[in-house]
Amino acid sequence: MKNAELVTFGNGGLDRAAEWRADSVNLRNRPDAKAVVLWRGKPLVQADALVKIPLDHPLLADAADEMILLGRSEGAPLFAADISGWVPQDLDLTTLDTFLDPTEQVHPALPDAAFRELRGIMTGLDRHDAEVAATAKAIMGWHRSHRFCARCGQESTMAMAGWQRDCAACGGHHFPRTDPVVIMLITHGNDVLLGRSPGWPEGMYSCLAGFVEPGETIEAAVRRETFEEAGVAVGRVSYLSSQPWPFPASLMFGCLGEALSTDLHIDPAEIEDARWVSREELAKAVTGQHPDILPARKGAIAHFLLENWLADRLE
Structure with a gap:
């Protein structure tokens, strides 16, 4: 990209x-x-x-x-x-x-x-x-x-100008943590898969996303999270872009995934709703003209990916 x-x-x-x-x-x-x-x-x-x-x-x-x-x-x-x-x-x-x-x-x-x-x-x-x-x-x-040592539980102190914490009790060194998250632009022909979580502003839909698990590749995480949340199987996956997201401490890996079908089986424990949205519908949402869909917030990588998909600028 x-x-x-x-x-x-x-x-x-x-x-x-x-x-x-x-x-x-x-x-x-x-x-x-x-x-x-x-x-x-x-x-x-x-x-x-x-x-x-x-x-x-x-x-x-x-x-x-x-x-x-x-x-x-x-x-x-x-x-x-x-x-x-x-x-x-x-x-x-x-x-x-x-x-x-x-x-x-x-x-x-x-x-x-x-x-x-x-x-x-x-x-x-x-x-x-x-x-x-x-x-x-x-x-x-x-x-x-992370005030307390993960090894022994004693309070640690800031070191290296804030880029490390040291534990005097056990000698442990701890470094800033960033959580890897996949956020995926899942498409099927002219449609894109959007979902919403409970607590979001009413009508707001965005790309599906989820944490990468230990021992898992980015591609595998995209397929697993999409299937867990929406019941959609995904074939080819490719990387697009990344974004530091300090809410509180994630690194978002934006990926493109090709859905193998459009059948939806939503897990209510994961998301509140999911729907396939056509390119034309998304264009209306981005311009504020869709009757019941608000787009992902500007500045978020989801908005960036969707905007570039609309403009055919993913490659």
């Missing part, structure tokens, strides 16, 4: 500067060092750009002591800081951690910027900022869920 890296969060050009990770303490003392800031996974943005602030900015008084080195930006160190311990005034707890939190939080030290849900802003960010935000959200999420 010639335009495979045009997917959101891909090909942003982030220089991860792995050679700097052993010296993050000294890097934090550089006057040109800056940080992007997250609150409960929401990046701090101003207009359509990530805010990058000096490490002596008053806002960082609320930040956790440990910062993660994301890489090198214009020759200078770029860190990620977490201020999830800060409690905004009038915080609405009912919307937090929902599929798409519409609320914004403003810190008094930077009143012209706001913390916003990444799903809602991902298509407005430029490629570099999108990759930086996705990286920061994913690595911070990993640290929150």
